[in-house]
Amino acid sequence: MSDMDAETTIVGADVDEMPDDAVEKELGIGFWVCIGWLATIGLVALLAPWLPVTSDGAQGGPREAPSMSHWFGTDANGRSVFDLTILGARTSLAVGLFAIIFGMVVGGSLGIVAGYFKGKVDAVIGFIFFSLLSFPQLVLALLIVNAFDQVSLFTVAITLGILAVAPVGRLARAATLVFAEREFVLAAKVIGAKHFRIIIRELLPNVLIPMAALGLLGMGVAIVAEGGLAFLGLSVDGGESWGITINDGRQSRDLQENPWVAMFPIGVMFLTILSLNFAGDRVREYFDVRETAF
Amino acid sequence: MAGSGHAPLRDDPNVLLTIQDLEVEFPVGKGAVVHAVSGISFDVFEGETLGIVGESGCGKSTVAKSIIRLNDIKAGSVDYQGHKLADLEGEALRRIRPDLQMIFQDPISSLNPRRKIRDVISEGLAVWGDDRGSWPQDRIEELMTAVGIDPKYGDRRPHQFSGGQCQRIGIARALALDPKMMICDEPVSALDVSVQAQVLNLLEDMKERYGLTLLFISHDLSVVKNVSDRIIVMYLGKACEIGNADELYEHPRHPYTRALLASIPEPAPTVDPSDGDIEGELPSPITPPAGCRFNTRCGHASDICFTEEPQMQRVPGEDHYFACHHPVEVSVGV
Helix, strand or coil: CCCCCHHHHHHHHHHHCCCCCCCCCCCCHHHHHHHHHHHHHHHHHHHHHHCCCCCCCCCCCCCCCCCCCCCCCECCCCCEHHHHHHHHHHHHHHHHHHHHHHHHHHHHHHHHHHHHHCHHHHHHHHHHHHHHHHCCHHHHHHHHHHCCCCCCHHHHHHHHHHHHHHHHHHHHHHHHHHHHCCHHHHHHHHHCCCHHHHHHHHHHHHHHHHHHHHHHHHHHHHHHHHHHHHHCCCCCCCCCCHHHHHHHHCCCCHHHHCCHHHHHHHHHHHHHHHHHHHHHHHHHHHHCCCCCCC | CCCECCCCCCCCCCEEEEEEEEEEEEECCCCCEEEEEEEEEEEEECCCEEEEECCCCCCHHHHHHHHCCCCCCCEEEEEECCEEHHHCCHHHHHHHHHHEEEECCCCCCCCCCCCCHHHHHCHHHHHHCCCCCCCCHHHHHHHHHHCCCCHHHCCCCHHHCCHHHHHHHHHHHHHCCCCCEEEEECCCCCCCHHHHHHHHHHHHHHHHHHCCEEEEEECCHHHHHHHCCEEEEEECCEEEEEEEHHHHHHCCCCHHHHHHHHCCCCCCCCCCHHHHCCCCCCCCCCCCCCCCCCCCCCCCCCHHHHHCCCECEECCCCCEEECCCCCCCCCCCC
16 A cells, blocks of 8 residues: 555545536426416415405406406306405415425424334334325315314315325335435434434435425315315305315306306416426426435 | 354453454344344454455444444444443443444445535534534534545535545544544445545544544455454354454465455465355355355365354464364465
């Protein structure tokens, strides 16, 4: 072995080889269009109380076709579908957002804990996930919603959040299993880091990325699911949501004669879900750095 | 290759780490177990570099990981300065671990891709604060320089470094806790040959500078020979030969060691390369052969090798132990 001086010879040789900063990665124009749409919808929903929109009483005659005064037409009660769509966005987005946050916090924590500790902990948590998954989701949703006298925004969001726990949790568990075997986690153990620190510092940043991608997709699923519940007349009592407006719009011969009542909220919902899915997929690809295992 | 018995253990105050009758098994389902390590005993002096060599799957990494309890120990003891590591759990184990740090085989995988390398290196200090006190935060840059990473790159993430650089970062992370012992599990196997020498030199250099004891694991005999004071040759979960590096290389007594040495391509071999043909595959560690574990592939095997496990015995007058019924005779004058 030669007597190479570690500090001089090697430092020089090695450091000069430093590659330039990581190659610029692009999310692409499509991603930004989606984000733009989501931001617009989100902003409008957020600002709705201060916008000149209302769901109280008729603003025009019943079932008016779209016009300059009512862009999306009016429903059977003469309410502006445009106003209803904006107000509905508040409920739909809130439900979707809250449901997926609930799913990520509860499911994610359970999944990471299961994947990290394995053994009995994993068996118990795995059983919870499988129970949630083997129960028909619609029945589960009906059970939970029916357990409350008054269906509130919170009830719907919690219901859908519980349904999101198992899929998110299983993804978190699978990702954790992959990373927990990696040597940097062993290294943290050898250093003497406590379990909590290892989970927060080493595992969470890695597991969060696939979870975030799934979260965007899951939010779309939750919004659709809220629509499904509304279709069964089980969404927020006396409120507006896309699902509720769509449900109103399919009554009697509305779909044939004045399809705008259902079609406009469906269109907005469709674009929103599409944006969420597309953005979620791009996020996943973007963060899919060389060494990640997904 | 049996290699059971305590003959190689030395009664000496310089002993830092003693492994006795270590056994590790891994369940592989349906009640079957892999006998990864089946009763191995050795010790390490303070300041010594002990090399462990053997084929893939012989249990050398398992021995390394067992010492710091990264896998469960079925039986045996690991004695580090009076601490019975095999019996420690929870907080007691956590407190002792910083003394024994580890360098891993895959340098990229051993660094968290989402953390800046400065945070990676100072993780030990973040965990222990002033408890251990040897490397205050402001000396992280000094440490980075010492391992050959320019501190100005501290904010970069691991994927922006080469394999050799990542291994240096791993070494810095281990050094930050001022460990007594470094367990190097194939630290250069994943690196280019040109970078291997740099990292080996760095390890030697750090060993000198910080008074480390090294446990150096590799399947590459030429690498092990260069860095080790003492060497253990392992086969299928057992030790077959233990001894002073030069002595072992010049006078290998075990047919397996001899075969391994003969397999090194060398311009002037110390053993006849024709000695070195190991035929067949490594037997399954789920059902290891009875008697000497090398019997299925050994040219010298006789009846006793299939029934009786050879015990470790000492070469008179030498720091050299082997476990074989038919040791290779040392030709006079070599």
